[in-house]
Amino acid sequence: MSESSITSVGIDFGGTSVKLGVCRGGELLTTDAPIPTAHFAGPAALIGEMAARIAKLRETYPDIAAIGVGVPGLVDFDHGFVHILTNVPGWKHVPLKAILGEKTGLPVVVENDANAMAYAEFRYGAARGLNNVVALTMGTGIGGGLILNGQLYRGSGCAAGEIGQMSIHFDGKPGHYGNLGALEKYTGNKEIAEHAVQRYAEAHVQKTLEECTPKMIADAAKAGDDIARQIWDEIADWLGTSLSSIAWLLNPDAFVIGGGVAQAGDLIFDPLKRKVQSMLSTVVWERLQILPARYSNEAGIIGNASLAADSIV
């Protein structure tokens, strides 16, 4: 796919704020000041503010031709309908596409945020030009998005890509849904911190949870701390188990990994690649890349804007 020449708005709807930007061909032309969700009583007022912001942006960018919104929750993509956003009060059964489309007169697409991130990496980021891509965002939880045969794969209920809920141990730690061995109960930021505190305690080193963020463990490892290095190897073992299972199932071209854990760089990517290779056949491994994400905070805006632009061609 070549670069889009369409100008579009990307909206990254987070738990506390809504960020807007204008993109063309994967380039972020401008970003608007974030809208704090708490300032607006319910969906109607907040969508009204989005429309007002878009109207203003169109004064500078009159060629804006489409709007893409990514939300932190379950959507019905075909109808642009938001089922529920658990972290945003009042957002339940909202026909976002219909309302925003009516207020702006522009075509609107509504997508899950992890899917939008995957699309940004596929279309203009680390996985550009590849056909089958699995993207992960690692933070408190682990989200994922799939590009299969060059298209976003959403699954039967727009709920695909929940990599953090996949099991790495049939009798392991229960996840949010009681699902034993859920990956994010091993490699979510909180669980990494808990594990690190325990590993240090075993070596008679006292650390608090606050001292064991991915960044701090990475800094410690870089400074020569053997325990910190060992923790990264363990994270690589757990995460690599999931990635190799996904690779056996989907035989993809690439994994793209973003979020705090990915920022540890070689500390995580080196043992992770070794682990995944050790779990695969040559045929599956030899076409597989394991890549850090190109985008971070701007992934949502670029992904949603690109989805919107590509939806009208």
Place this chain on the structure above:
Amino acid sequence: MSESSITSVGIDFGGTSVKLGVCRGGELLTTDAPIPTAHFAGPAALIGEMAARIAKLRETYPDIAAIGVGVPGLVDFDHGFVHILTNVPGWKHVPLKAILGEKTGLPVVVENDANAMAYAEFRYGAARGLNNVVALTMGTGIGGGLILNGQLYRGSGCAAGEIGQMSIHFDGKPGHYGNLGALEKYTGNKEIAEHAVQRYAEAHVQKTLEECTPKMIADAAKAGDDIARQIWDEIADWLGTSLSSIAWLLNPDAFVIGGGVAQAGDLIFDPLKRKVQSMLSTVVWERLQILPARYSNEAGIIGNASLAADSIV
């Protein structure tokens, strides 16, 4: 997709014999006597025999318009090229599509056998009318095929669907590739037998491996043997862990399960459904069906014939 009106030949290339049949619209019109692979010295002679058999079938079915061949190994689908069949001597780097196409003058498709089985179930079997389907064949190993967005998904190197190699335990039993926790090392027929012998031994009952086939364990459970029931529950736990991980990743409409284990019927399907439900969110579970395969031995012929017929419309 409606029933195909095209008549086509399906060829199911197994480790010891090659089976041929003529199909139309998912219906098996006739089958030919199997060709024993050992009677033919190498690919050229065997492909010659296939072509001769097809010529004969065309005397009765002059409207045969395409040929589909499924092989037990890795293929390049786009080129109809067989990389290697580990169980059939001499089958390495064989341009099967080109040779068989030239000998018959008909369009030929070459597919992996597990993919062909998945296609048969999707097109005319248990998963007919569904869009996202994961099919498993359980025997010595566990093969799989994926239908995503209404199409066979092959992956970047035509190697997708290796469900038996996915891990259910990050520190579990090593699979064929050294991959820790490989599902088929828990639920392959041989491993089930070994596990059963051990479970019986713990209860001071002596059984041989030969007395612990899936069928025998199913018969024992039906006759009221508590140990046998417990074994089925354990198989359901292991298999269900894999299925739930796949469901989180792909949010499919259905799993279709064939092979010896599936023939245990409710003994496996009841605890399997309970296990998978216990591992999923309502959203993912509520659209998910777990179904026994419709086809058994004829799956290969019907799947390959259907792939060939659908490839020329």
